[in-house]
Amino acid sequence: MLNDLYLGLKKIADYxxxxxxxxxxxxxxxxxxxxxxxxxxxxLFYIDYCLASENATENENMRDNFYKLFKEKTIEKxxxxxxxxxxxxxxxxxxxxEYSQIPIKVGKDWLQSFNTLxxxxxxxxxxxxxxxxxxxxxxxxxxxxxxxKLCFIKETGNIYKSMKLVRELTAGKSLPxxxxxxxIADLKIK
Numbered sequence: 455m456l457n458d459l460y461l462g463l464k465k466i467a468d469y470x471x472x473x474x475x476x477x478x479x480x481x482x483x484x485x486x487x488x489x490x491x492x493x494x495x496x497x498l499f500y501i502d503y504c505l506a507s508e509n510a511t512e513n514e515n516m517r518d519n520f521y522k523l524f525k526e527k528t529i530e531k532x533x534x535x536x537x538x539x540x541x542x543x544x545x546x547x548x549x550x551x552e553y554s555q556i557p558i559k560v561g562k563d564w565l566q567s568f569n570t571l572x573x574x575x576x577x578x579x580x581x582x583x584x585x586x587x588x589x590x591x592x593x594x595x596x597x598x599x600x601x602x603k604l605c606f607i608k609e610t611g612n613i614y615k616s617m618k619l620v621r622e623l624t625a626g627k628s629l630p631x632x633x634x635x636x637x638i639a640d641l642k643i644k
Contacts, residue, residue, distance in 0.1 A: 455516075456519055462632065463497045464494075468490075470497060477602050480580075485580060487532060487536055489579040491528070493576070495528075508621065521549075541585070556568045565613060573603075
């Protein structure tokens with residue numbers, strides 16, 4: 455099941471990456487592997503949050519094992535594509551010091567704050583072949599920014615995809631059928 459969760463994570467992260475490029479009218483050449491790495495970490499948080507929400511005490515061991523699997527596979531995937539030698543530290547920093555702190559500090563309306571931080575992290579990867587712990591913020595005119603931001607809000611749908619993935623995998627449903635349902639739902643939304 456952990457491998458299926460990781461495969462589902464990859465699909466959701468790919469979708470998130472495409473939404474980001476599409477909404478902000480960015481070119482893939484300017485936002486490549488570092489951006490994809492950031493999407494993986496964000497979706498890790500979504501999935502872990504969903505696992506914790508489902509049944510925290512029962513899933514605690516699964517969460518720990520998934521985190522370890524995630525780090526191993528993600529570092530393996532990106533270590534030859536990014537110049538960083540500290541990918542493990544960056545994953546830990548993003549997860550423990552940034553993303554997981556948002557629901558604790560903000561409370562029930564955490565998703566908007568998460569989305570804003572995530573957007574900053576993604577934009578901070580422009581023309582980068584390394585991931586920085588602390589990204590700079592790119593200034594834009596409010597008239598240019600707001601329509602793009604409104605488009606990017608659909609990124610929050612990935613928490614629901616993650617919840618569906620977690621719930622249905624833990625209920626014994628097959629990964630291909632879950633991904634097919636998610637794909638069909640995306641097509642209906644478009």
